[in-house]
Amino acid sequence: MRRALPGIAALLLALAPAAAADTPLRLGHDGRWLTDDQGRVVILHGINMVYKRPPYAPDAVGFGDDDAAFLASQGFNVVRLGVIYKAVEPQPGVYDDDYLARIRSTVDVLAAHGIVSLLDFHQDMYNERFQGEGWPDWAVMDDGLPAQPASGFPNNYLLMPALQHAFDHFFANDGGLQDSYAGAWAHVAARFRDVPGVLGYELLNEPWPGSTWQDCINPTGCPANDAKLEAFDKRVLAAIRGADPTGLVWHEPFVLFNQGAGTSVKALGDPNVGFSFHDYCLAAETTSPPTPDAGCAKADDLVFQNALDHVASTKEALLLTEFGATDAKSVLAPMVQRADRTMVSWVEWHYCGCDDPTTSGPGSKQAIVLDPAKPPAGDNLKTVTLDQLVRPYPQVVAGTPESWSYADGTFKARWTAGKGSSEIVLPARVYPSGYAAQVQGGMITSAKGDRLLRVRACAPEVAVTVTRTGKTSATCKPPPLAVNVTPQRVRAGKRVRLTISVRPAVKGAVVRVAGRRARTNATGVARLSVRFSHAGRVRVTVRSGSRTGRAFLRVSR
Template structure:
């Protein structure tokens, strides 16, 4: 079978399977802010440390994240700096750094989720945690309490990813039994311990990270088959998949688990790591572009948020894959705070999308081939302003046009700061549509038609009426 026919069949498969899922989950995924607006979380895993030491970002770094479409950061906490496992001890200065990162994010317009990893906790054992030997579960809860207490009243903190990539290791137990008998009861115990601090925070749930050699459809995460009997849950699976044949089955499996949990999906980490050789190979970069785009399109069609690892430069590489040294860093610099983008990755991460919508998002998709963002929604102006990330400097150097149903058409030239109105119906106010240059966002103070289903499109170039005899506007 030739390559063109293969791609055509894959495209048909994606359309058939995923569009069906998108209809089933059209407003289930995403989150709601305190005003009820529909939010699609997107952003980066933020590392606090790497092998060479601390990693601390500044306000300019957070503005860079915003200009790449981030509205959420996931701070990767280290258990060894928050707990009393083994020789570990709580480090107040570490918590101070975490507080600073949360404040800088809030000031830039980014919400925060905390993810607790077991890095640095040298006396930690997965089997001891599951079996609650040596009071391990209480020690783990005590580590979380430093975070829960510090951020209990902080409305810029969405919630907590309670156990990052829980492992089976050398336990002689089936994955289903480990999940049902130990992991889920521990999740419920953690949530019960957190609720006295705040009843509004969300709790992110993962599944067991399978041992090397074990996988489901080439995805190293066990399936969850039992409901967690708690509220405020977000299902936060990881997907590191470069084989396009397995992307659809994996996401369909996640959709099934989401239904069981009655929890929206937020992809907690995604994006196959980059090999050292990829930076110098056009062929390899084109391969990355292909499966990254397909993955991103599925996320959009399902309406799920996604968090990319990592917002880092290349101070280090890992060597656990057959292809050699690799990294999840999205910058090439040999320093922690990178600036030289791997654009074959970042242009896909930073694609246009509806960040925050007053009303309900029914569906959305950024088509990379045509550079067109399509959004179907139901407006509710009582909820406040809406924001759509455009990334014009990156995606629309030739300018772009905003079509809001048949109510309004506006263009943004790269040579001017504001919009030019090409068409607006009577009793609509184009002044409610604002371009935020610094954040590369389209701000809609009020939709031209309230309580209405609207089709919104962002298209490249500057609109010209198809009939030259008709003047614009």
């Protein structure tokens, strides 16, 4: 969550060197890029949904199908879904599968709308004893120190020795705390390994280095503490691999990375690992109204560059999993523009206020929906925030992305072409009256006005420009659809069930036969029950956008 740790960002910047298709529901990666089963690059835009109060499940505050449908309608395709360790293992070695069933239900609801879920073992300030949440009570080891001074979030990290000692004991694996934590993750992974829509497992939200945190105010990281964090990552990764051999596992650097500190954590030695990072500009908190002009551009650029440098070294996938916690355009707009510029997928904080005890964006400040128990519409929406976050982007790229950008109704993207179809999300919030698309080096295969612009390359490089007005054009016209109908011979007067298949497979294509019509499913197949009254040759037509195709069948007496 957004935090204000005074003085740290300025020190880090002073020390830093001067040049420093519908969403697929199971993803892998190729270097920094997330990929689908066709090898296409997948870009994610989404929202965090973490409920930090008992019973720690999003459905407890009303998050459900209408919320998932709303997110999909805005073009979002990922939710970082909070899983609270205290709820997973309320007693040592005892797992609450009823709680995990509730999390599974939310994953299923999101997947039904084409949204993937990143399972996030979420914590802030360790446990309720320290005014936070995360670990169960039995996993608190603080040497009997008083939970004082109780200065709230995030100041307790800096000022409360008891909280710092709790992290010291955890990263030392005292009392087998890490072993228990790893066992809980293995249990979760065993339940979710075959669940469609799971993006992966995020090991620990915003780890804190404990009582030696000052050592980590360093642009190159803190080797001694990073070694402990790396050992923890590997321990939990190994436990997860015992349950799920291939699912993506995401790890975070220490939380001071959010303000420009480096990390010396190395590659974890596993091919399916991602790097999750956060970016909150401290300077923006010191001005009213918030503004990025007090050094935020330089600070945020440093955080992004550190993340890009890390995955360039480790070959891990990359995902910005927190930023925002505000409704200030002056903060949100530069961040999403920076993510576009660096081609980084992102997940903003947060869907709702939801009585969040550990955020500096309380109440409606951090929300896009005020109350998930009510329909996400009208006065229940934070339109000022949505207007910054909802934007066009290339959800799927068949090839290698080169650039994309959006400003004032104009979206531009370029990529080096590969096999398959690319998909650009064009939300109605941005293009309420439709759009015009100009495509160079490719053909448009989607229907006019579709909110998912599909482009197939016909040249080594593709460039797309989308505007609110103008004419749609493309370098190449799509080839006709190949249509097959079975059976091809039928008798007049007898009802017959026809199967019409379209290649390439097109979902939603309109099929017409003898005055009857149907639409193709996701595999490009439609079925019709028809009775032909006369003998002769009957035409079957198919249309999908500007693409057409036809076939014939023979009706005999």
